[in-house]
Amino acid sequence: MAYDSNNIFAKILRGEIPCSKVHEDEYALAFHDINPQAPVHVLVIPKGAYGSMDDFSANASEAEIAGFFRAVGAVARALALTAAGYRILANHGANARQEVPHFHVHIFGQADLGPMLAGKPA
Ligand code: 5GP
Numbered sequence: 001m002a003y004d005s006n007n008i009f010a011k012i013l014r015g016e017i018p019c020s021k022v023h024e025d026e027y028a029l030a031f032h033d034i035n036p037q038a039p040v041h042v043l044v045i046p047k048g049a050y051g052s053m054d055d056f057s058a059n060a061s062e063a064e065i066a067g068f069f070r071a072v073g074a075v076a077r078a079l080a081l082t083a084a085g086y087r088i089l090a091n092h093g094a095n096a097r098q099e100v101p102h103f104h105v106h107i108f109g110q111a112d113l114g115p116m117l118a119g120k121p122a
Helices: 008-013 053-059 062-078
Strands: 021-024 028-032 040-046 086-089 105-109
Touching (some): 008 028, 008 040, 028 062, 040 062, 062 086
Antiparallel strands (some): 021 028, 028 040
16 A cells, blocks of 8 residues: 555654654654553654555565664663553554554553453454
8 A cells, every 4th residue: 555645643754743752763753642542652653654564564674673663662661661561552454443554653551551452353
């Protein structure tokens, strides 16, 4: 699927829409989710134009993949989530109800996050 350069995270990356920034480096930008689902809910996005986990894992360079996942870990450490634990999640496509077509990892923390899924799928 072609990348939609007008998606909301592309606009955040271009500075056209503000975000509450947590971390930025060569490969990744991290910011607080606008509608948090946990006391800490941060999104980490790659700087490159990748629409989803599938696109990123298939087409990003080794440096982009390594840099991105290093950033996810660094953000969790910077937010002091590591000792108590945290959850990361990436939605790909319709079954996962991905809303924004720019690859992103959610980081949830600072609370007991409950079971992995809210309920069994129908
Ligand atoms: P998805 O369902 O695609 O995995 O998650 C998209 C996430 O992006 C949602 O948790 C939603 O709250 C968040 N989001 C959507 N629009 C914005 C925005 O303009 N700013 C921020 N910070 N988060 C957003």
